[in-house]
Amino acid sequence: MRPAAQCRRFCFVDFHTFLIQLLNGVQYGLLLFLVSSGLTLVFGIMGVINVAHGSFYMIGAYLAWSLAGASGSFWIALPVGIVLTAAFGFLLEMLLIRKLYARDHLYQVLLTYGLILVFEEARSILWGDDVRGVQIPQLLSASLALTDTLSYPVYRLWISAVCLLVAASMYWVMQKTRIGMMIRAGAFNREMVQSLGIDVALLSRFVFAAGIALAGLAGMIAAPISAVFPGMGNQVLILCFVVIVIGGMGSVKGAMVASLLIGLVDTFGKVLHLEIAGLKLLPELSGMAVYILMAAILLWRPEGIFGRKT
Amino acid sequence: MTKQVFDRRQFLKTTAGAVVAGAGAALPGLVLAQGARIKVGLMLPYTGTFAPLGVAIENGFRLALAENGGKFGGREIEFSKVDDESEPSKATDNVNRLVNRDKVDVVIGTVHSGVAAGMVRVTREAGVLHMIPNAGLSQATGVLCAPNIIRTSFSNWQPGYGMGVALSKRKNVKNVVTIAWRYAAGEESVKGFKDGYLKGGGAIAKELWLPFPNVEFQALLTEIASVRPDAVYAFFAGGGAAKFLKDYAQAGLNKSIPLVGPGFLTDGVLEAVGASAQGVETSLHYADDLKFKRDKEFRLAYAKTYKLQPDVYAVQGYDTGLLLAAGLKAVNGDVSRKKELIAAMEKTTVNSPRGNWHLSKAHNPVQDMYLRKVVGVENKYEGVAVKALDDDPSVMAQCKMG
Numbered sequence: 001m002r003p004a005a006q007c008r009r010f011c012f013v014d015f016h017t018f019l020i021q022l023l024n025g026v027q028y029g030l031l032l033f034l035v036s037s038g039l040t041l042v043f044g045i046m047g048v049i050n051v052a053h054g055s056f057y058m059i060g061a062y063l064a065w066s067l068a069g070a071s072g073s074f075w076i077a078l079p080v081g082i083v084l085t086a087a088f089g090f091l092l093e094m095l096l097i098r099k100l101y102a103r104d105h106l107y108q109v110l111l112t113y114g115l116i117l118v119f120e121e122a123r124s125i126l127w128g129d130d131v132r133g134v135q136i137p138q139l140l141s142a143s144l145a146l147t148d149t150l151s152y153p154v155y156r157l158w159i160s161a162v163c164l165l166v167a168a169s170m171y172w173v174m175q176k177t178r179i180g181m182m183i184r185a186g187a188f189n190r191e192m193v194q195s196l197g198i199d200v201a202l203l204s205r206f207v208f209a210a211g212i213a214l215a216g217l218a219g220m221i222a223a224p225i226s227a228v229f230p231g232m233g234n235q236v237l238i239l240c241f242v243v244i245v246i247g248g249m250g251s252v253k254g255a256m257v258a259s260l261l262i263g264l265v266d267t268f269g270k271v272l273h274l275e276i277a278g279l280k281l282l283p284e285l286s287g288m289a290v291y292i293l294m295a296a297i298l299l300w301r302p303e304g305i306f307g308r309k310t
Numbered sequence: 311m312t313k314q315v316f317d318r319r320q321f322l323k324t325t326a327g328a329v330v331a332g333a334g335a336a337l338p339g340l341v342l343a344q345g346a347r348i349k350v351g352l353m354l355p356y357t358g359t360f361a362p363l364g365v366a367i368e369n370g371f372r373l374a375l376a377e378n379g380g381k382f383g384g385r386e387i388e389f390s391k392v393d394d395e396s397e398p399s400k401a402t403d404n405v406n407r408l409v410n411r412d413k414v415d416v417v418i419g420t421v422h423s424g425v426a427a428g429m430v431r432v433t434r435e436a437g438v439l440h441m442i443p444n445a446g447l448s449q450a451t452g453v454l455c456a457p458n459i460i461r462t463s464f465s466n467w468q469p470g471y472g473m474g475v476a477l478s479k480r481k482n483v484k485n486v487v488t489i490a491w492r493y494a495a496g497e498e499s500v501k502g503f504k505d506g507y508l509k510g511g512g513a514i515a516k517e518l519w520l521p522f523p524n525v526e527f528q529a530l531l532t533e534i535a536s537v538r539p540d541a542v543y544a545f546f547a548g549g550g551a552a553k554f555l556k557d558y559a560q561a562g563l564n565k566s567i568p569l570v571g572p573g574f575l576t577d578g579v580l581e582a583v584g585a586s587a588q589g590v591e592t593s594l595h596y597a598d599d600l601k602f603k604r605d606k607e608f609r610l611a612y613a614k615t616y617k618l619q620p621d622v623y624a625v626q627g628y629d630t631g632l633l634l635a636a637g638l639k640a641v642n643g644d645v646s647r648k649k650e651l652i653a654a655m656e657k658t659t660v661n662s663p664r665g666n667w668h669l670s671k672a673h674n675p676v677q678d679m680y681l682r683k684v685v686g687v688e689n690k691y692e693g694v695a696v697k698a699l700d701d702d703p704s705v706m707a708q709c710k711m712g
């Protein structure tokens with residue numbers, strides 16, 4: 001072992017470790033993209049501020065736990081959970097959210113904040129307050145040896161693959177299909193699209209449902225590597241908004257770039273040593289690194305990296 | 311928010327009390343002084359992540375009360391309950407509800423250290439008896455200590471120190487990496503570990519920190535793998551602890567680098583993490599299979615009453631009841647004789663399920679720290695790490711009682 005004390009700034013024990021950290025950063029970034037993808041649809045494209053996004057992530061995780069427990073298989077829990085959360089999002093839009101499109105953003109914040117409280121309480125009644133765990137499915141439970149002490153779970157790599165798949169399909173649907181065009185047009189000018197004979201109300205309902213299903217999917221997929229616990233959604237919520245703000249409202253591409261940036265900044269912020277003029281900056285301030293990145297990007301491009309100028 | 315749970319039994323008691331009070335109205339003074347109830351204010355988390363801990367503490371306290379015939383010092387107890395929501399920003403308002411509005415004689419609370427810090431600031435000024443059944447912040451029995459503030463649980467430093475001493479005796483553990491959340495509890499726990507471990511001539515290879523409550527451990531696990539220490543000391547709790555144990559095992563580190571920590575690393579999460587935590591060693595003032603007769607009786611009574619297995623939090627609530635009972639007995643239930651009441655508590659040796667303990671001069675428990683090892687879903691007792699451990703000497707030196 002080489003003593004870390006000799007290492008003052010920007011240095012790693014070896015190049016190998018640097019590569020592994022790079023992998024960690026990219027992997028975390030992809031996971032962040034998955035978690036925030038639902039919010040990209042709902043907030044970024046529809047313009048609805050859904051602060052309960054984290055709650056759907058938590059609900060997804062708890063669904064994975066209870067459905068996998070009931071059915072005995074993660075692979076059954078996954079599709080059932082997606083259908084349930086999508087149906088739930090559909091109902092929610094029909095009963096509550098659609099009344100707020102015409103109103104100020106503040107009403108959306110109030111309503112969805114109320115939903116957080118309702119969901120937390122419902123979670124407590126339905127599933128209790130204990131910490132739960134979900135088994136990694138047998139098929140993906142292996143690990144790859146990276147060094148003789150460190151191995152990398154195959155499940156994490158699978159998550160990355162799912163994230164890329166979700167990103168590619170979102171991009172394709174939004175940019176290359178007629179539906180995507182209608183969604184984007186509807187978000188841009190609701191009345192105009194309506195007058196062209198497109199049922200914007202129904203379209204919004206499906207988009208919202210898809211956004212909720214994506215949040216649920218993220219929770220379900222993250223459940224086996226994370227633990228399932230009360231309030232887990234609140235931890236990801238803020239990062240999700242940071243992703244959208246950095247990437248630019250409504251841009252799937254932007255969300256992807258922002259997620260990767262955040263993943264890398266967070267990872268290297270925790271392990272790099274940075275001292276300027278005797279001030280210890282990293283890793284002491286690693287908790288702030290992501291927000292400093294956001295502030296810097298907003299100064300440079302207030303609309304986000306891929307955002308449209310308004 | 312006040313939550314008054316008012317079941318039928320309490321209703322009967324209250325109406326019965328009203329009838330008695332009505333009858334006693336003919337003879338005011340004497341009867342009222344004898345019959346007035348002692349008001350106990352419970353400020354605990356009843357919602358949120360820590361809700362099960364709050365419930366366990368209250369259950370333990372009520373079990374001690376029931377075993378004492380429903381009375382302390384010959385007087386009945388009346389409860390006021392406040393849900394502290396583990397929300398430090400509401401701590402002052404919440405504790406003021408108990409102290410100023412309900413005018414309670416004793417405040418019991420709480421779990422979260424940040425909330426407890428807010429409570430202590432109020433109870434210190436008000437002078438009301440305040441018993442802390444969990445929160446391990448050093449200030450409560452350090453710089454903010456006071457005669458009326460009494461802790462029945464632990465200080466964050468204690469379990470860390472216990473684990474440090476245990477590791478310092480192992481010849482093959484020469485360098486250790488510590489990893490913890492960077493906030494008061496994490497820093498105090500790591501300090502305890504270092505104070506215990508460094509005395510044995512070992513070294514700390516690296517201190518790793520995460521902002522609280524960040525649970526993205528992968529980057530730091532990679533660091534641990536590249537440093538290759540002989541052991542890792544980790545401080546996390548609740549959901550974060552569960553995720554850390556799983557990530558540690560999935561990174562394959564559990565095969566080559568032993569993981570140790572304070573008891574909170576493995577308490578309450580073993581069902582969730584399954585095989586990941588097997589063999590993890592921790593130190594705490596309680597274990598799942600202590601050999602005391604007292605503990606066996608307590609576990610049986612608790613399981614019978616609540617249809618639940620007790621945990622360390624239930625024991626802390628129970629001990630709060632035992633200590634309060636001893637104090638009130640000495641003054642025949644007269645809470646106005648506060649000095650004598652506190653002096654009696656200071657002299658009490660609590661015959662607890664965790665083993666005997668007593669208060670230090672700074673009012674923190676002087677207690678045995680046990681070494682435990684995870685086997686199946688239990689924290690199995692392995693031995694005593696440190697006997698009759700007092701708090702961090704540097705913290706005690708800050709306590710100016712008077």
